[in-house]
Amino acid sequence: MLLAAGASHAQDRNCADFRSHAEAQDFFLSQGGPQRDPHGLDGDGDGQACEATGWGATARAARSSRGTAGRNCSDFRTHAQAQRFYTAEGGPARDPHRLDRDRDGLACEGLPGGRAAQAARRQARALSG
Numbered sequence: 001m002l003l004a005a006g007a008s009h010a011q012d013r014n015c016a017d018f019r020s021h022a023e024a025q026d027f028f029l030s031q032g033g034p035q036r037d038p039h040g041l042d043g044d045g046d047g048q049a050c051e052a053t054g055w056g057a058t059a060r061a062a063r064s065s066r067g068t069a070g071r072n073c074s075d076f077r078t079h080a081q082a083q084r085f086y087t088a089e090g091g092p093a094r095d096p097h098r099l100d101r102d103r104d105g106l107a108c109e110g111l112p113g114g115r116a117a118q119a120a121r122r123q124a125r126a127l128s129g
């Protein structure tokens with residue numbers, strides 16, 4: 001059944017709405033994943049959206065070939081996306097994906113937006129002490 005583009009379609013997304021695993025994963029993370037999954041994109045609850053699609057199998061294989069760490073900075077487009085994922089995965093107390101190499105609480109600082117976050121962190125530290 002095809003739905004006409006409209007408010008209800010924009011609110012309820014499914015895996016067929018995305019062109020790639022990366023696009024689905026970005027959307028999933030932006031909607032609160034992996035803690036929240038209002039669109040039901042992560043059927044098995046492993047933090048990866050839309051794995052049942054053909055391109056999801058490729059993502060699973062890539063993740064398993066990298067071992068338990070699973071994600072790296074190249075999986076994200078911006079520092080903000082990486083930071084949300086890093087925080088959701090337990091950062092800064094835990095960093096199983098090693099997204100915060102210098103252990104300053106900021107993930108993937110080399111991505112767009114990361115330098116601004118670094119500058120803000122340095123300024124906050126200077127003002128507090």
